[in-house]
Amino acid sequence: MRRVTPDTIAVVDLGVCDRCGLCLPLCPPEAIHLELNILTVDEATCTGCEKCIAPCPVGALAMVAYAGR
Amino acid sequence: MPDVDVLVVGAGPAGAVAAWQAKQAAPELDVVLLERDRAVGAPVRCAEGVGDAGLREFANPDGADWVSRRITDVILEAPDDTQVVLADSGVGWILDRTRFDAFLAAQAAAEGAAVLVGAEATAMARNGNDRWHVRVKQRGIEDVYRARIVICADGVETMVGRWAGLDTRVPARDMESCAQYVLQGIDINPDAIYLQFGTAIAPGGYAWIFPKGVGVANVGLGLVALKTDGRNAREYLDAWIARRFPTGARTGYTVGGVIVHTTIKQTYTDGVLVAGDAAHMINPLSGGGINNAMKAGRLAGCTAAAAIREGDTSERRLAAYHQAWMDLLGEDHLKYYRLKQALEHMDDAFLNSLARTANKVAPQKRTLGRVLTHAMIRHPLLIPVVARFFV
Numbered sequence: 001m002r003r004v005t006p007d008t009i010a011v012v013d014l015g016v017c018d019r020c021g022l023c024l025p026l027c028p029p030e031a032i033h034l035e036l037n038i039l040t041v042d043e044a045t046c047t048g049c050e051k052c053i054a055p056c057p058v059g060a061l062a063m064v065a066y067a068g069r
Numbered sequence: 070m071p072d073v074d075v076l077v078v079g080a081g082p083a084g085a086v087a088a089w090q091a092k093q094a095a096p097e098l099d100v101v102l103l104e105r106d107r108a109v110g111a112p113v114r115c116a117e118g119v120g121d122a123g124l125r126e127f128a129n130p131d132g133a134d135w136v137s138r139r140i141t142d143v144i145l146e147a148p149d150d151t152q153v154v155l156a157d158s159g160v161g162w163i164l165d166r167t168r169f170d171a172f173l174a175a176q177a178a179a180e181g182a183a184v185l186v187g188a189e190a191t192a193m194a195r196n197g198n199d200r201w202h203v204r205v206k207q208r209g210i211e212d213v214y215r216a217r218i219v220i221c222a223d224g225v226e227t228m229v230g231r232w233a234g235l236d237t238r239v240p241a242r243d244m245e246s247c248a249q250y251v252l253q254g255i256d257i258n259p260d261a262i263y264l265q266f267g268t269a270i271a272p273g274g275y276a277w278i279f280p281k282g283v284g285v286a287n288v289g290l291g292l293v294a295l296k297t298d299g300r301n302a303r304e305y306l307d308a309w310i311a312r313r314f315p316t317g318a319r320t321g322y323t324v325g326g327v328i329v330h331t332t333i334k335q336t337y338t339d340g341v342l343v344a345g346d347a348a349h350m351i352n353p354l355s356g357g358g359i360n361n362a363m364k365a366g367r368l369a370g371c372t373a374a375a376a377i378r379e380g381d382t383s384e385r386r387l388a389a390y391h392q393a394w395m396d397l398l399g400e401d402h403l404k405y406y407r408l409k410q411a412l413e414h415m416d417d418a419f420l421n422s423l424a425r426t427a428n429k430v431a432p433q434k435r436t437l438g439r440v441l442t443h444a445m446i447r448h449p450l451l452i453p454v455v456a457r458f459f460v
Contacts, residue, residue, distance in 0.1 A: 018323070018324045018325075020114060020225075020226070020323075020324050020325040020326060021224065021225055021226020021325075021326070022225060022226070022244065022246060022324075022325060022326025023326075024225075024226045024227070024228075025225065025226070025227070025237055025238050025239040025244075025326075025328065026238070026239055026241060026244060027238075028238060030231060030238070033228070034226050034228070035189065035191055035228075036189065036191075036206065051241055054241075054294035054295070054297070054299075054301075055241060055244055055246045055294040055326070056246070056301060057246045057247060057248045057301055057302035057303055057324035057325065057326075058248075058301060058302075058303050058324055059301040059303075059304075
């Protein structure tokens with residue numbers, strides 16, 4: 001679990017996402033999961049580092065403002 | 070709660086060969102091969118190219134129905150489109166991965182492995198008593214498999230290695246973001262593969278044309294996102310195809326990641342072995358992973374069988390798998406990784422000039438070795454790296 005709540009976190013557009021899974025090993029805190037053909041970014045784990053955004057071959061990930069839980 | 074000896078997660082080349090070899094080495098063992106998708110080998114998320122020698126260790130391509138095309142030539146293309154036809158490039162094959170993977174799974178089944186499609190591993194935990202408890206969901210129903218050894222062959226997006234506590238993370242500079250179309254109605258030499266380089270085309274990677282037949286090919290590219298101008302891999306591919314094959318019909322597409330990293334530091338732990346893309350065993354220079362996956366699968370299957378027969382599936386016992394991999398391919402893997410890093414220094418102007426120099430060499434002498442030698446002469450930075458391959 002992270003110590004500091006980030007201002008922005010990554011979210012996935014499931015309409016664009018091809019479920020290739022490229023983003024999973026790129027995520028340092030391992031916040032991204034792929035199960036039953038649905039990709040999710042765990043908002044409680046994402047640190048807002050943005051490492052998953054540019055590498056997505058179809059641009060399915062984006063950063064959004066995050067207010068915390 | 071089924072008890073199994075070897076549970077293989079992922080029925081791609083690594084997993085299918087692991088299950089096949091484990092059963093062949095120890096027929097008395099219960100071996101289960103899980104495939105998340107509804108069919109082994111589909112969807113195809115691969116450029117489908119393999120070298121002849123590596124392939125033949127596992128299957129005979131001559132007349133096989135899982136071959137799309139036999140390749141006898143390699144054509145490199147510089148950023149300015151200058152073509153360099155290489156000599157002595159050897160034979161390669163463009164496979165039909167759906168048929169090929171099914172063929173390998175059938176081999177495993179013929180030896181007695183149980184193959185389950187539409188069966189996804191969703192969690193895994195060690196339960197004190199020497200077995201991994203793996204939650205598997207199939208057709209909405211969840212079951213727990215208690216396995217002595219889990220072989221993690223679940224690809225780039227691997228979860229099993231993670232659940233086992235292994236580090237499978239990849240730095241951004243070692244991930245090729247790829248996109249590919251099946252293009253029909255294009256004018257290409259159907260017996261050659263084409264590789265084009267260039268920062269405006271595929272920064273940090275290359276674009277490829279892998280023929281599947283006359284007039285039809287897998288056309289794609291891989292790039293490193295850190296080096297792009299902000300566009301994604303599919304956008305780069307669309308731009309390249311608009312220029313090169315504006316009239317080609319796109320009858321299929323795929324996207325995905327190719328990990329061009331050195332093998333993960335630890336491919337094993339108590340009761341777990343990691344093989345193939347999941348273990349970062351793809352050739353870092355070519356991006357080819359199929360042959361390496363099969364070789365690792367064979368090592369994993371054999372190690373698992375032996376360890377179970379000996380009654381010792383501990384981390385210490387399974388370390389032999391990692392050692393066997395390093396002895397077989399680990400050194401070469403590192404060399405290819407260093408060569409990849411060194412080649413990153415070659416800019417477009419250099420590549421264009423290198424292509425022109427290469428074309429001054431007589432066709433029959435224009436081998437890859439000679440091309441790299443010319444590169445070394447003009448770019449001394451490459452010498453210590455390239456020399457290791459040819460000395």
